[in-house]
């Protein structure tokens with residue numbers, strides 16, 4: 039390790055910033071967040087810094103810097119673009135054992151600034167030891183995306199209950215297990231949803247019942263149409279903290295790969311004509327798992343509330359008083375539209391859009407064909423491939439023109455997406471002519 043990472047308490051400590059331009063301002067803003075007593079010294083002080091004087095309580099000194107000016111400061115930052123000035127400040131500080139940072143010059147600095155994720159009181163600092171600051175910033179963006187802004191409130195809540203937990207749980211192991219449950223379970227989720235009152239109540243309950251079974255919960259997660267990078271941050275976070283993953287065939291391998299490695303994975307099937315577990319049994323399974331104290335991620339293709347039977351699953355959970363949350367996902371319609379370049383609405387062609395199911399019941403499809411055949415709208419038909427011929431015929435019989443454009447999209451958003459385009463009159467023949475086992479490239483050659 040070339041640099042030793044520490045967090046210093048600089049509250050009301052005297053710090054000096056030499057230079058007073060834009061770069062100095064960035065450092066001043068950072069120091070101000072830590073409630074530092076800041077002096078700015080420069081021959082010319084930029085008006086943007088003068089404007090901040092009252093707000094940040096800055097002391098402004100208009101003069102050319104001399105070695106003795108650094109005396110009495112805890113920490114000094116040299117933010118000028120003059121090499122001689124920077125060198126002078128660095129030497130003066132090093133001779134007096136004062137911590138010094140020369141912006142963008144690790145050789146002259148005794149400390150460097152990390153890339154920071156500020157979820158105060160929680161702070162994450164990342165450094166490449168001055169070798170590749172851009173890489174550190176890129177990494178920060180990734181970590182930032184994984185840490186919800188409310189983590190700061192979660193840390194505050196933990197601080198509030200620290201003493202009470204210490205009194206109730208006397209061993210280190212018991213406290214560690216308690217906090218692991220609290221910081222990734224229903225208490226944390228209540229904080230992330232902005233419900234601090236519920237979070238405190240749940241924490242108090244869990245503390246009172248530490249020797250009893252902790253209640254589990256269910257996350258009904260929209261896993262999107264297939265491509266893993268279409269998951270939401272929230273979906274990913276909950277998948278990575280769940281003890282059990284319950285999924286069906288619409289959830290792609292790519293998405294499943296992102297679930298917590300050591301979570302139990304339960305496949306509940308649900309392919310057309312091949313329901314591995316009936317819906318009622320799935321509902322009950324979710325409830326039983328949660329009652330046994332597990333955090334259950336129920337992954338559903340697309341969005342759980344769009345032809346996903348999510349409503350039935352939460353009904354059972356509600357009846358049995360089990361905590362749950364629903365995480366929306368990108369539904370097949372919007373995913374396929376985006377990845378095939380076919381907008382769902384268009385000012386010139388479609389002013390509305392409807393989602394319907396083309397699922398066959400007793401070999402027929404019960405839909406309001408007159409409404410669906412009306413012009414100036416986009417009709418998205420889920421589960422429409424088996425009944426395609428019937429759908430096209432019904433639309434034409436109810437007034438849709440035979441040259442109405444239609445696209446058939448399979449495995450939308452994935453690497454194996456297939457798009458077959460045609461009209462109501464031609465699409466059945468075109469789809470039959472295509473070998474569904476051909477590769478993606480072949481499809482576009484033959485069917486595109």
Ligand SMILES: C[S@@+](CC[C@H](N)C(=O)[O-])C[C@H]1O[C@@H](n2cnc3c(N)ncnc32)[C@H](O)[C@@H]1O
Nearest residue numbers: 263339340341344345346369370420421449450
């Ligand atoms: C039971 S529905 C579930 C829909 C899902 N809840 C959603 O919001 O996308 C399953 C149907 O959604 C459609 N579907 C789901 N994922 C798809 C994808 N990646 N590409 C094309 N269609 C898809 C297919 O019509 C499939 O038969």
